[in-house]
Amino acid sequence: MGIRSMDAQEYRATLAMLGLSQGQIAKGLGYSLRSSNGYANGDPIPDAVALLLRMMIYFNLTLADIQNLKPVTTPIDESWEVARRGSRQRDRWI
Numbered sequence: 001m002g003i004r005s006m007d008a009q010e011y012r013a014t015l016a017m018l019g020l021s022q023g024q025i026a027k028g029l030g031y032s033l034r035s036s037n038g039y040a041n042g043d044p045i046p047d048a049v050a051l052l053l054r055m056m057i058y059f060n061l062t063l064a065d066i067q068n069l070k071p072v073t074t075p076i077d078e079s080w081e082v083a084r085r086g087s088r089q090r091d092r093w094i
Contacts (some may be wrong), residue, residue: 006050008042014053015040020063025053028063 006014015025026036029052039045056066 003047003051005047006010006045006053008045011045011050013055014057017057018063019051024063027043028067 010023015022018025019026022036023033026033029048029049035043039049052066055061056063
C-alpha cells in the first residue's frame with residue numbers, strides 16, 4: 001500500500017491550513033519556489049512531500065518543529081556495531 005497521491009487542490013488547501021505560503025514551505029523543506037508553484041498548479045507532488053504535509057496537519061506540527069527534528073541514529077548504530085563485532089569474533093573462532 002503506497003502513499004495516496006496529493007493533487008494541486010489538496011496541496012494549496014494544506015498550505016492554507018498550515019498558514020504557509022508556497023515560498024515559506026519551499027524554503028522550509030528545502031525545495032525551490034518553482035517546484036512549489038508547480039505543485040500548486042498541477043505538477044506531480046512527490047510522495048514524501050505529500051506525506052510530510054499530511055503529517056504536519058495530523059500531528060499539528062509547525063515548520064519549525066520539522067526543521068528541529070534530530071536524526072535517530074543511536075539504537076540502530078549500536079545494534080549494528082554489536083552485530084559486526086560478534087561476526088568478527090565468530091570468524092576468529094572458526
